[in-house]
Amino acid sequence: MNSIGERIEEVRSKSSLSQEAFAGTLGISRNSYFKYIRGHRAIPSDVFSAILEKYGTDPAWLHEGDEGLTNRTTSLLDEMKQILHAVDNRAEERGLAIDFDKRWLIACRICVERVMAAKQSEDIPEVAVAEIDNWLEVAQ
Incomplete structure (x- = not known):
């Protein structure tokens, strides 16, 4: 390196x-x-x-160096995966049949909002069920 x-x-x-x-x-x-x-x-x-x-x-x-980029990319992908699982789980709990592309877009939107919030403060907000529910309502 x-x-x-x-x-x-x-x-x-x-x-x-x-x-x-x-x-x-x-x-x-x-x-x-x-x-x-x-x-x-x-x-x-x-x-x-x-x-x-x-x-x-x-x-x-x-x-x-490249190690820093790799660590950050891995961290972001892990976060995206967790958010997508949370969206999937919440849609299932609510009995909503929302296609994968829409669930993926919801997860991306939530992740982008978290990144923007992190740039404005050091605190990264937790993904709230209400936030997921709001996006699921929009997606229907």
Whole structure:
């Protein structure tokens, strides 16, 4: 696995900027940039944040490499699976015959709402039965 310095250098390379110009966009000197990418100095949070914001870099990838992306993807898929099971179970409890595509769309919508809520606060809300029921009503 490559280092965070190598991943930052990859971001810089894709931006088509020189090292000096890239460092300037982050508000640091070229010398500091070299120390960060070579692992001689820890990367301050403001520099890390600037890379994320200015270059649209994925935070899991920048921090942990492909392993971070894999872990996040696996986590999201597990969550989607749990939500779909909750939707399926609730539809069955209510005796509703809703086709798979509609149940899948309900699960996707609930997952998207959870992701959006997580971006606004650190708390990820539990999937409420009432929320599932509301979407099941819409789907009928």
